[in-house]
Amino acid sequence: MITFPYLIKTLGTELYGLVITSQVIASYATFVVDFGFRTILAKDIALNKNNIAKLSEIMSSIFFIRLLLFFTSFIFYITFIGIFKYYSNHFILFLFAFGTTLEVLLFPQFFFQGIEEMKYITFIKVGVSLVFLALIFFFIKEKSDYIFVPLLKSIGSLIGGLVAIIIILKKYKIRLKLPKIDTMRNFMLDALPVFGTQIITSIKDKFSYLLVGYFVGMSDVVVYDLGVKFISILSKPVSVLSQVLLPKIARDKKIDLIKKGLWLAFITTFILTAIFFLGLPKIMHFFLSKTNIDLMPIRIFLIAPIVLAISSFISINIFVAFGYNKYLLYNIILTTGFYLTATLTMNYFHMLNKVIVFVVISVLTYIAELVFSSFLAKAILKKRKKLLR
Numbered sequence: 001m002i003t004f005p006y007l008i009k010t011l012g013t014e015l016y017g018l019v020i021t022s023q024v025i026a027s028y029a030t031f032v033v034d035f036g037f038r039t040i041l042a043k044d045i046a047l048n049k050n051n052i053a054k055l056s057e058i059m060s061s062i063f064f065i066r067l068l069l070f071f072t073s074f075i076f077y078i079t080f081i082g083i084f085k086y087y088s089n090h091f092i093l094f095l096f097a098f099g100t101t102l103e104v105l106l107f108p109q110f111f112f113q114g115i116e117e118m119k120y121i122t123f124i125k126v127g128v129s130l131v132f133l134a135l136i137f138f139f140i141k142e143k144s145d146y147i148f149v150p151l152l153k154s155i156g157s158l159i160g161g162l163v164a165i166i167i168i169l170k171k172y173k174i175r176l177k178l179p180k181i182d183t184m185r186n187f188m189l190d191a192l193p194v195f196g197t198q199i200i201t202s203i204k205d206k207f208s209y210l211l212v213g214y215f216v217g218m219s220d221v222v223v224y225d226l227g228v229k230f231i232s233i234l235s236k237p238v239s240v241l242s243q244v245l246l247p248k249i250a251r252d253k254k255i256d257l258i259k260k261g262l263w264l265a266f267i268t269t270f271i272l273t274a275i276f277f278l279g280l281p282k283i284m285h286f287f288l289s290k291t292n293i294d295l296m297p298i299r300i301f302l303i304a305p306i307v308l309a310i311s312s313f314i315s316i317n318i319f320v321a322f323g324y325n326k327y328l329l330y331n332i333i334l335t336t337g338f339y340l341t342a343t344l345t346m347n348y349f350h351m352l353n354k355v356i357v358f359v360v361i362s363v364l365t366y367i368a369e370l371v372f373s374s375f376l377a378k379a380i381l382k383k384r385k386k387l388l389r
Contacts, residue, residue: 017218022097036194045114099154106161220355227301234305269309
């Protein structure tokens with residue numbers, strides 16, 4: 001967010017929208033290279049934290065799997081870019097954007113989580129962010145420099161990943177060796193459900209970027225991206241609250257605590273969003289450096305944090321806390337189905353020509369998620385009450 005106003009001013013909304021699009025498409029390759037390992041492997045590392053041989057086996061298997069997926073996804077990525085003339089006209093930009101997958105390939109976040117040394121994650125990521133920030137202001141001086149934005153980010157990913165590998169090899173004595181095929185296959189089978197969930201989720205969360213760029217224009221990609229970033233910022237307090245309450249709710253399973261947490265999440269987000277709503281003209285002017293800005297798309301987007309305050313709290317502190325992880329997948333599938341249906345319906349009626357249509361679809365999808373989550377949560381709590389009688 002720090003570089004956003006500077007890049008808009010230097011590159012303009014059209015080119016920066018193209019940069020964002022390249023990063024979104026590259027993010028799909030990132031999902032493939034990661035294959036869900038970042039989510040599931042911290043537990044395996046924690047269980048074997050004092051067994052160097054087992055840790056070496058895990059790290060070797062995951063590195064070689066990711067390396068294979070890296071080259072495979074690169075082939076499909078280049079093919080995809082080549083299909084679309086507009087993208088292929090900016091081939092170097094998209095090539096540099098693919099370099100951001102190096103973070104997933106080289107940076108084993110799950111390892112540091114498993115051994116409970118989160119400081120390395122913080123130090124490396126903060127350090128890389130500061131380097132990237134400095135490089136942006138030093139190298140990006142005019143519109144023709146737009147191709148270097150993803151390149152600088154890729155360089156940061158490479159540096160961060162190499163530092164992490166050096167720490168793992170030197171400090172923790174991990175030895176990378178050629179893994180057994182059966183071992184790699186087992187790891188992939190374990191991660192497959194998480195990978196599937198992430199891919200389904202990415203359709204709902206990322207696909208609109210590409211559609212906005214295709215049907216409306218790259219300048220509107222910037223507006224859409226800014227709205228998504230605002231949602232992320234306003235949703236942070238609830239995310240922290242949910243993580244703090246999760247252990248206690250999972251242990252005690254007290255319905256009163258869940259209700260209090262829900263109210264606190266809703267009220268906090270509502271107040272923050274209201275303040276943000278009132279200051280929106282100045283905020284948008286700061287980021288886009290324009291006076292004649294259509295605020296309506298962002299105003300509609302600001303409904304989302306309030307809705308997400310409830311649905312995300314339910315997902316973490318009811319579904320996860322009560323052991324109904326499968327409901328998370330059900331909810332994702334249902335909401336993605338709703339999103340695709342709404343998008344296809346709007347396309348059928350030739351209405352996908354304004355960014356506000358995509359914003360409305362996104363907000364309605366969040367509302368649908370809340371409805372589905374509430375229905376499932378009500379069933380869980382009803383069952384819990386019966387057990388307490």
